[in-house]
Amino acid sequence: MEEESYEQKTEEKLAERVIFDEEDQFKYESTISLDETEQNKLRVLTHNEAGECLHTLGKCIALHEYAYLSLDASDRDLTDINVILSFRHVRHVNVSGNRLTSEALRVLEAMPYLQTLRADRNCLISAELNSMPYLQVIPVCKMSSKMQELSLNQNKLRDAAGIHHRLLERLELNHNDICTVAIDPQNLPNLKTLELRGNALVSTTEICCPTLTQLFLAENQIEKIEGLDALVNLRTLHLRNNKLANLDGFTERCHSLKYLNLRNNEISRISELEKLSCLSNLETLIILGNPFLKKEAKEEEEKEARQEYRYIILTILPKLKRIDKDPVLDFERNEVKLR
Numbered sequence: 001m002e003e004e005s006y007e008q009k010t011e012e013k014l015a016e017r018v019i020f021d022e023e024d025q026f027k028y029e030s031t032i033s034l035d036e037t038e039q040n041k042l043r044v045l046t047h048n049e050a051g052e053c054l055h056t057l058g059k060c061i062a063l064h065e066y067a068y069l070s071l072d073a074s075d076r077d078l079t080d081i082n083v084i085l086s087f088r089h090v091r092h093v094n095v096s097g098n099r100l101t102s103e104a105l106r107v108l109e110a111m112p113y114l115q116t117l118r119a120d121r122n123c124l125i126s127a128e129l130n131s132m133p134y135l136q137v138i139p140v141c142k143m144s145s146k147m148q149e150l151s152l153n154q155n156k157l158r159d160a161a162g163i164h165h166r167l168l169e170r171l172e173l174n175h176n177d178i179c180t181v182a183i184d185p186q187n188l189p190n191l192k193t194l195e196l197r198g199n200a201l202v203s204t205t206e207i208c209c210p211t212l213t214q215l216f217l218a219e220n221q222i223e224k225i226e227g228l229d230a231l232v233n234l235r236t237l238h239l240r241n242n243k244l245a246n247l248d249g250f251t252e253r254c255h256s257l258k259y260l261n262l263r264n265n266e267i268s269r270i271s272e273l274e275k276l277s278c279l280s281n282l283e284t285l286i287i288l289g290n291p292f293l294k295k296e297a298k299e300e301e302e303k304e305a306r307q308e309y310r311y312i313i314l315t316i317l318p319k320l321k322r323i324d325k326d327p328v329l330d331f332e333r334n335e336v337k338l339r
Helices: 002-040 047-052 082-086 102-110 133-137 270-276 291-299 302-316 330-338
Strands: 054-059 066-072 092-094 116-118 149-151 170-172 193-195 214-216 236-238 259-261 284-286
Touching: 047 054, 047 082, 082 102, 270 302, 291 302, 302 330
Parallel strands: 066 092, 092 116, 116 149, 149 170, 170 193, 193 214, 214 236, 236 259, 259 284
Antiparallel strands: 054 066
């Protein structure tokens, strides 16, 4: 009897333990399910909340009335911003730091007077937006002094296709997964600044917008410079932190270029800089962090070596006004003339 009693008690304890474990497992699974539900939960911008996001009172374009011209609904975990359409006179919208998809963002295509749109740090996989009516038909003379701007930084874009806003002047696509840039200049005839930092580009080809004056391509995987001869108005070019080993690709057609940043690339021979002699108006060259500078530093003291390579660069490119962080001084020009 004692043995049976002991066995019964043991079985009862095991049964209790199984029941307890099953209950714990159920609670655990319920928690996971709840977390997933919370993550996928819709977050709709309400009319009252949107009203609190309005700022900057100004004169309406279409009417002789006043309305709020800016709406900042950033960092609110939003998935639905349809209510913004209720504020039709808004010109500047910031919906960065939410959970908006490309489809959710496209509701803003119906905004008649939209001039600037910032949608950084969302879940966009496409930059395609239909041409916004205001950006197409309102004459330039009626626009505010603020430039037309589209910012889609830190999303999941793989290309820049589908962007065609005729008055757009600034386009920011930094820190996405873009590996190809096929921009039709006819779709962006007024584009002045293009930012593509931190993407997956391996070449500068297909960036053929002759209106560009500033191009930012740092932190990519660029190995070749191609197609720059189409950028006849380009004044500033950032190519920092890429994989350039040579400087082929620059031509006399890049005559407007004044600022060139080549820091932290893979240029191993200083003679490559001779290929920049075709840039007749180049004033600033940033070249630190390339292998040829490290080789120079091994032969002499660091300060002397740095000064020596400045002399060499000035011999190759005598019109420079600034090398790296420091302006070119008169004594440096005189030293080069004496050599």
